[in-house]
Amino acid sequence: MNQKSSYDRLYELAEKHGDLLRPPAVNHILVRLWQEEQLFALADSLRRENFYLVTMVANDERELGDHCFKIYYLFSHPVEDLFLTIEYLLESQRESYPSIYSYFQAVDPFEQEIRDMFGLEPSGNRDDQVQPGSRLHAPYPCDLYPLRRDRTMAQLKQRVQEYNRQGLHRTTPVERMQPSQGGLLLSVGPVHAGIIEPGRFVFHIAGEVIDDLDIFLGYTHKGIERLFQSKMTLHDGWRLAEQVSGDSAFAHSLAYCRAVEALAESKLTEEAELLRGLFLELERIYNHVGDTAALAHDVALDLIASELMVIREELVRLNASITGHRYLCGLNRPGGIVLPQPLDTDRIRTILFSCLERYTALTGRLVSMSSFRNRAISTGILTKADALRIGATGLAARASGVDRDFRRNHPNGIYCEPWLRKSFDSPDDLIFADETIREDRAGDVYARLLVRIQEVKSSAAIVEKILERWNTCPERNQTCFLSEVRFNSDNNYTFAIGHAEGWRGEVIYWIMQDKMEHIYRCKVRDPSMLNWPALCLSIIPHEVKGKRVETILADFPLINKSFNLSYSGNDL
Amino acid sequence: MSIKHIGFVRLFATNLPEHLLSLLGCDLHTETLPVRRGKKSIFIRHLDGGSSNAPEMELTALTNPIYDLAQYGIRFVPSPRHADILLITGPLTWNMLGPAIAAFGSMPGPKRVITMGDCASFVEPYAVKNCIFSDSYAVAELPQNMKESIVVHIAGSLPNPQDIIMKLGELR
Numbered sequence: 001m002n003q004k005s006s007y008d009r010l011y012e013l014a015e016k017h018g019d020l021l022r023p024p025a026v027n028h029i030l031v032r033l034w035q036e037e038q039l040f041a042l043a044d045s046l047r048r049e050n051f052y053l054v055t056m057v058a059n060d061e062r063e064l065g066d067h068c069f070k071i072y073y074l075f076s077h078p079v080e081d082l083f084l085t086i087e088y089l090l091e092s093q094r095e096s097y098p099s100i101y102s103y104f105q106a107v108d109p110f111e112q113e114i115r116d117m118f119g120l121e122p123s124g125n126r127d128d129q130v131q132p133g134s135r136l137h138a139p140y141p142c143d144l145y146p147l148r149r150d151r152t153m154a155q156l157k158q159r160v161q162e163y164n165r166q167g168l169h170r171t172t173p174v175e176r177m178q179p180s181q182g183g184l185l186l187s188v189g190p191v192h193a194g195i196i197e198p199g200r201f202v203f204h205i206a207g208e209v210i211d212d213l214d215i216f217l218g219y220t221h222k223g224i225e226r227l228f229q230s231k232m233t234l235h236d237g238w239r240l241a242e243q244v245s246g247d248s249a250f251a252h253s254l255a256y257c258r259a260v261e262a263l264a265e266s267k268l269t270e271e272a273e274l275l276r277g278l279f280l281e282l283e284r285i286y287n288h289v290g291d292t293a294a295l296a297h298d299v300a301l302d303l304i305a306s307e308l309m310v311i312r313e314e315l316v317r318l319n320a321s322i323t324g325h326r327y328l329c330g331l332n333r334p335g336g337i338v339l340p341q342p343l344d345t346d347r348i349r350t351i352l353f354s355c356l357e358r359y360t361a362l363t364g365r366l367v368s369m370s371s372f373r374n375r376a377i378s379t380g381i382l383t384k385a386d387a388l389r390i391g392a393t394g395l396a397a398r399a400s401g402v403d404r405d406f407r408r409n410h411p412n413g414i415y416c417e418p419w420l421r422k423s424f425d426s427p428d429d430l431i432f433a434d435e436t437i438r439e440d441r442a443g444d445v446y447a448r449l450l451v452r453i454q455e456v457k458s459s460a461a462i463v464e465k466i467l468e469r470w471n472t473c474p475e476r477n478q479t480c481f482l483s484e485v486r487f488n489s490d491n492n493y494t495f496a497i498g499h500a501e502g503w504r505g506e507v508i509y510w511i512m513q514d515k516m517e518h519i520y521r522c523k524v525r526d527p528s529m530l531n532w533p534a535l536c537l538s539i540i541p542h543e544v545k546g547k548r549v550e551t552i553l554a555d556f557p558l559i560n561k562s563f564n565l566s567y568s569g570n571d572l
Numbered sequence: 573m574s575i576k577h578i579g580f581v582r583l584f585a586t587n588l589p590e591h592l593l594s595l596l597g598c599d600l601h602t603e604t605l606p607v608r609r610g611k612k613s614i615f616i617r618h619l620d621g622g623s624s625n626a627p628e629m630e631l632t633a634l635t636n637p638i639y640d641l642a643q644y645g646i647r648f649v650p651s652p653r654h655a656d657i658l659l660i661t662g663p664l665t666w667n668m669l670g671p672a673i674a675a676f677g678s679m680p681g682p683k684r685v686i687t688m689g690d691c692a693s694f695v696e697p698y699a700v701k702n703c704i705f706s707d708s709y710a711v712a713e714l715p716q717n718m719k720e721s722i723v724v725h726i727a728g729s730l731p732n733p734q735d736i737i738m739k740l741g742e743l744r
Binding site: 136137138139140144146153154156157159160164190191193194195196197198218219220221222223224226227230231239240242243244245246247249290306309310312313316320325326327329566567568571 | 675
């Protein structure tokens, strides 16, 4: 019997519930809904089919054809390269929308953000109200709504300044909190003892055990999404994308460029794609090595930590010597990539593989040390069920057994190439194949470390393959690999999606084109946004295989480090 | 093996083959820059005023065995209460203005401030024209007393560790 393809099934499903529109890409279905029942029915079907939420975008389109706010939900097929966008129209003058929280809990961080940035309230289907204040804290007037288009950036700035001159501050949620009976509130942050980003963690503790944890972020909110639409053009937005999260600068600018290239329908040269793959993997490697060092440091194994930090330093110096920037900034452009000098493949190969050799030896010692295993194994467990329920993503989800990687599920660029895909699937050395290892799917600190170690290996193998391929390219001595990027004004007010699997997980850019090659709306989604709730779930008391697991306060820094989420990428 | 080579990282680094060391452009022994000889120590409290996390990565790198910031008598401390200097990275968001003022307030005198990065648009004499964040509604201004306490500004869209050390070396 001929089975229907997933695309056809999804097509029929979408057609049944709403109006189909012209999608932004061939592996994409776009459906427009305007009634609550339609949205719930479709969300329910999607949940049954194990689709997961990728991003959720609110957009102020009151001055465009439909005269209303819109909410876009982007879903992905669990395995195949297939996206569905739901375009939900709010009734004009309405400032609330139905929440699909009961079908997809992953909408929670997005709904909180939309509450602050647009003033749109989710209604129904939620056990609690969405509190304002996740991005805009006490220094902001409560009806600022910076992403609505009826005020200019200058007006917004003036409004905030005046509000602060009058000294009217609202109370923050932290000030309103009360400890539970017999418990204690321990508020940490926003300024932490180490050299890290700001965020406030409020622990409800009883003795040493953490009863509950509230995480308040938003301290690094810089108004990035508004800056995209008021200051940047489609051509130069990559500069701002690099500032979203410094450790994923390349993944962010890459995802941005992919979205812009999708709008301009430009085709890239093979060389540009190879370089993009190369730098994406180099970024993954130096971050994973740095995180391994930090984990060793956090369990007081400073000998190994110091040696790993030296390796990391060598790797960022390698970045600097081939690209001119230690953290791979300034390379991506819409249409391709620009290098400061021709690529020195020998240098990359020599340094990278020397580093890899030492890294393998050091991590081999680290994972077998009893004092490390004691701290890391079964600490901070994120169960697979929890990870799926809240839509955790990237490295953290993979360590919990959710086999999800955009390089494989939604390949673009070199990741589509058969010569590379073979290396993804081969049973010996690469990440995904070996399902027999259970330790690296247990969802604890140890598992997240093992996944990092495996990914360093597989990334180095990918780099090796890319370099081999690079040496056969006729234009390998050039420095500029740009294709033409020309925007079609017919595409004004249409959107496109760009994604890149950074080291934390997939980075998603959702960009709507404005007239004059400006940006109408750019929604950035760093993987951290979905994974902060995952961190919280792995710490508060929960059940693992029928047993109650509790975390003590002293383990929090270790667990936090094993996720190593970005504050800046979440707060925007 | 000279006295320079004592210590675990040195031992480990000297195991590298010679050609590799020259490829790296440096030997991996602790690099010593010609700054801050015979001066008093400095305790720095770092404060993230809303940076992308790259400046934090560079500050962390300063403490690794290669840069070894402690050799210059400079140390990052966990609390502003025993800090000589407040080091602010990033453009200083409105959300971080309160914590920044509180941290500055709890420092002992004489209070000094260092700012880092080109997105620190509040640093008057050094302010970068067309800084990417200066127009944003979310970026605040540093209070006057903190502005007056700025002793050093470390410029660059991402100053690298050597530059940071050289700039810190100007401190007395």
